[in-house]
Amino acid sequence: MPRPWSKQPVESLDADQLAALARRREQIVAAAERLMGGRGPAVTMAEVAAEAGLGMSSVYRTFASKNELLDDLAGRRAERWVGIWNEALESADARAALVQAMWTFGELEAIDPLADVVRDYVLAHRDTFRPVMEAGEAVVRRAHDAGLPADVDHEDVIRAIQVLSALPRSPDGAWRRVLAIYIDGMFGERSEPLPDAVGERTEPQPEHAG
Numbered sequence: 001m002p003r004p005w006s007k008q009p010v011e012s013l014d015a016d017q018l019a020a021l022a023r024r025r026e027q028i029v030a031a032a033e034r035l036m037g038g039r040g041p042a043v044t045m046a047e048v049a050a051e052a053g054l055g056m057s058s059v060y061r062t063f064a065s066k067n068e069l070l071d072d073l074a075g076r077r078a079e080r081w082v083g084i085w086n087e088a089l090e091s092a093d094a095r096a097a098l099v100q101a102m103w104t105f106g107e108l109e110a111i112d113p114l115a116d117v118v119r120d121y122v123l124a125h126r127d128t129f130r131p132v133m134e135a136g137e138a139v140v141r142r143a144h145d146a147g148l149p150a151d152v153d154h155e156d157v158i159r160a161i162q163v164l165s166a167l168p169r170s171p172d173g174a175w176r177r178v179l180a181i182y183i184d185g186m187f188g189e190r191s192e193p194l195p196d197a198v199g200e201r202t203e204p205q206p207e208h209a210g
Contacts, residue, residue, distance in 0.1 A: 024062050025072070027052045032069055037113030041070065041121070071128070074118045078132050080108070085135035094142035098157070099183055101139060105161050106179050119162060151194050152186055160186075 031052035035043040049059040063069040091097035109115045137154040167175030
């Protein structure tokens with residue numbers, strides 16, 4: 001099934017040319033991941049070409065722009081994400097499926113040096129990556145029927161993963177403790193409604209007398 005976020009192979013190429021294109025694509029992607037994993041999206045196409053040991057013409061025959069390269073990097077991960085959500089949809093236990101999906105995403109964040117780059121890119125191109133959002137929304141809707149409060153939505157789950165994404169890189173794995181606490185709170189009872197995601201109060205609150 002073709003990715004909605006990537007270009008189709010050039011139909012005029014023969015089998016050998018397509019194989020060579022695929023090898024060159026992987027070579028460029030590997031170089032981009034090595035560089036962007038340390039420096040972020042500021043890496044230039046010229047630097048990617050040098051890291052891959054290719055000329056600029058070869059790089060641009062494969063990826064017409066850096067955005068197209070980022071599409072590929074994000075698309076590879078988006079396929080994984082959709083697979084995680086779809087696996088959760090197949091589980092009979094909707095609550096356990098959502099929790100397991102969140103743990104799986106956390107583990108991926110912990111080992112992916114491009115987690116921040118790709119997450120920001122996907123969020124900036126939501127329409128392109130809509131299949132990921134729709135799959136996650138379906139999982140959360142099922143969880144509502146299994147005890148997840150109605151005011152917790154798919155965006156809340158994604159925000160939690162975003163906020164915790166900095167912790168997986170910590171050497172002591174502190175993110176696992178924080179995610180466990182978050183999940184308990186997500187399903188717990190609340191005496192007050194959740195604040196709005198936009199326009200929340202940010203000023204310090206008065207301390208209560210001890």
